[in-house]
Amino acid sequence: MTxxxxxxxxxxxxxNQFNRLHIDLGRIITPLEFSDLVAQDRDGKLPSQAGSWxxxxxxxxPTLANAPQPYVATTISERMTWYSIPQEKRYISTMLTxxxxxxxxxxxxxxxxxxxxxxxxxxxxxxRIMLPLPIVLQALPAFEWDILKITRTPNGGYFRPGSETKxxxxxxxxxxxxxxxxxxxxxTCIGTSGGGSPALLAALRLNARRCISICGNLSDAxxxxxSELSGQPIxxxxxxxxxxxxxxxxxxxxxxxxxxxxxxxxxxxxxKIMSIPNVSGHNPLNTILKxxxxxxxxxxxxxxxxxxxxxxxxxDA
Amino acid sequence: MTSQGxxxxxxxxxxxxxxxxxxxxxxxxxxxxxxxxxxxxxxxFDSLAWMEFCISIELNTGVExxxxxxxxxxxxxxxxxxxxxxxxx
Numbered sequence: 001m002t003x004x005x006x007x008x009x010x011x012x013x014x015x016n017q018f019n020r021l022h023i024d025l026g027r028i029i030t031p032l033e034f035s036d037l038v039a040q041d042r043d044g045k046l047p048s049q050a051g052s053w054x055x056x057x058x059x060x061x062p063t064l065a066n067a068p069q070p071y072v073a074t075t076i077s078e079r080m081t082w083y084s085i086p087q088e089k090r091y092i093s094t095m096l097t098x099x100x101x102x103x104x105x106x107x108x109x110x111x112x113x114x115x116x117x118x119x120x121x122x123x124x125x126x127x128r129i130m131l132p133l134p135i136v137l138q139a140l141p142a143f144e145w146d147i148l149k150i151t152r153t154p155n156g157g158y159f160r161p162g163s164e165t166k167x168x169x170x171x172x173x174x175x176x177x178x179x180x181x182x183x184x185x186x187x188t189c190i191g192t193s194g195g196g197s198p199a200l201l202a203a204l205r206l207n208a209r210r211c212i213s214i215c216g217n218l219s220d221a222x223x224x225x226x227s228e229l230s231g232q233p234i235x236x237x238x239x240x241x242x243x244x245x246x247x248x249x250x251x252x253x254x255x256x257x258x259x260x261x262x263x264x265x266x267x268x269x270x271x272k273i274m275s276i277p278n279v280s281g282h283n284p285l286n287t288i289l290k291x292x293x294x295x296x297x298x299x300x301x302x303x304x305x306x307x308x309x310x311x312x313x314x315x316d317a
Numbered sequence: 318m319t320s321q322g323x324x325x326x327x328x329x330x331x332x333x334x335x336x337x338x339x340x341x342x343x344x345x346x347x348x349x350x351x352x353x354x355x356x357x358x359x360x361x362f363d364s365l366a367w368m369e370f371c372i373s374i375e376l377n378t379g380v381e382x383x384x385x386x387x388x389x390x391x392x393x394x395x396x397x398x399x400x401x402x403x404x405x406x
Contacts, residue, residue: 015383016375019368125336126365155337283363 003033005046018049026057026132027151030083031068034134038065060289061135068134069142076178078154083137083147117186117209118146119302120175120202122158122195127151130192130214130285131294139298148178150198158198165225171198172205172229179206188302189245190214193282196261197222200269203245204230210246210304211271215282217261223268246304247271252279252287323397324349326377330396333373334366352393374400 008025012018029037038058041051058065071083119140121129129136133149140147150171152158159167179187187208191199196216203211204226249265251258253275262273276284288294328348332340348355362370367384374382374396380403382396390396 014375014381016368016372016381019383020372023365023368125338127336128365157338281363282361286363 003029003037005037005040005050009047009050012049015049018047018053022050022053026134027127028073028081029134030071030073031064031134031138032070032072035065035068057132057135061138061295063295064134064138069138069140071137071142071147076148077174079151080174080178081149082178082182083142083149085142115184115186116144116146117188118148118179118182118184120148120187120189120199120206120208121150122189122191122199122202123149123151124191124193124195124215125152125157126193128192129190129195130283131289135289135294136298139295140302141299144299145302146182146184148175150175150195152194157194159222164221165228168198168201168225168229172202175202176206188212188304190302191216192285193217196265197226200247200265201226201229203247204269208245210248212248212250212301213262213265214250214285215252215255215258215261216249216265217257218265218268248301249273250284251275252281252284253277254280255282258282323400324352326374326400327352327393327397329377330370330373331360334360334362334370336366336369348393352397355393357387357390357392357396378403 003025005025008021009018012021034054034057037046037050038054040046041054046054054065070085072086074082074084076082121136123129129149137147153160158171179185187203187206189199189203189206189208189211190213191197191211192214193216196213197218199211199213199216200218201222202208247266247269249262249271251262251273253259259275262275265271266273276287279287281287285294285298288297328340328345331344331348332338344355360366364384367387371382371384371387374380378400380400382399386399387396390399
């Protein structure tokens with residue numbers, strides 16, 4: 001599993017060339033691989049450009065190098081990657097969970113479910129969940145989550161113009177197949193930016209527990225397609241009002257386009273809007289990260305503590 | 318390099334900054350008309366987008382331009398001037 005940084009960096013000379021490598025690595029490496037790179041850097045095996053990059057990420061996520069979440073990546077297809085803990089550790093976790101569940105049946109309320117939930121993450125146009133992947137994974141304890149990361153098509157968005165219905169349908173079938181193979185039914189969806197619409201569709205289609213759209217958008221062309229594929233008529237005058245999924249739309253307070261997009265999405269799907277004050281950009285997660293709150297609170301948000309408004313300094317819009 | 322060539326390089330760099338999401342026609346035609354008028358701050362790029370912008374410039378011209386350099390620039394015309402002043406190898 002050792003990442004061969006030196007091979008990838010061979011022949012690189014300029015800062016931009018290293019930036020290209022680091023941007024690409026930031027989309028795919030796990031916390032364990034990051035930690036391994038830090039160890040190599042500490043031993044003086046990596047070029048100085050690598051050190052600057054690693055230090056920057058370490059500063060953003062202080063536990064990343066010394067206590068990395070033990071996710072291992074498994075490539076499912078070109079656009080899908082599964083992140084989970086290795087099999088033997090999963091076995092231990094399962095045993096622990098079973099024991100705790102048995103305790104629960106004897107009257108102890110330990111609040112642990114027998115199946116780990118899966119987080120299906122639809123990346124934005126930069127093929128990230130708004131932040132470098134190791135930072136996102138580090139905020140999500142590996143014993144609490146399995147993660148399916150989905151990226152857009154290599155040369156466009158999630159859906160090709162004119163083929164949206166087929167592309168969406170194909171994507172949902174592929175996701176369903178993966179979830180069946182992994183025996184997963186407790187689902188949470190997250191979509192950032194351009195990943196917002198597919199996350200909503202997946203949440204409806206897969207009967208997810210909840211869906212979190214962060215600065216997501218919903219094009220007019222998508223609405224009838226989501227109606228058709230979800231089997232539920234979606235109309236702004238009669239917004240979707242089922243008991244599931246629970247939906248949250250998050251955006252920066254001063255980003256007009258994101259605010260309008262959140263309001264538009266809520267007009268069709270109901271749910272709750274959370275506006276993060278004093279954020280003018282399209283990346284509120286980066287603001288939360290810089291404030292040092294990402295690691296402790298992102299996981300709670302994914303688990304459904306949607307009443308984080310006070311902690312996130314957010315307010316319902 | 319022709320003026321038109323420079324503008325196309327800038328358009329491609331901005332497109333890269335937007336993660337290959339096509340530019341709206343208004344911005345593209347504004348660049349073609351007068352890069353002096355396009356302020357870098359008006360592009361609303363984050364740090365990742367600026368890195369992609371610089372990488373695109375270097376790939377297409379061989380000119381080294383980093384986000385640190387961009388801090389001294391105000392408009393796209395400043396970027397174009399930097400590219401033109403780069404010594405040919």
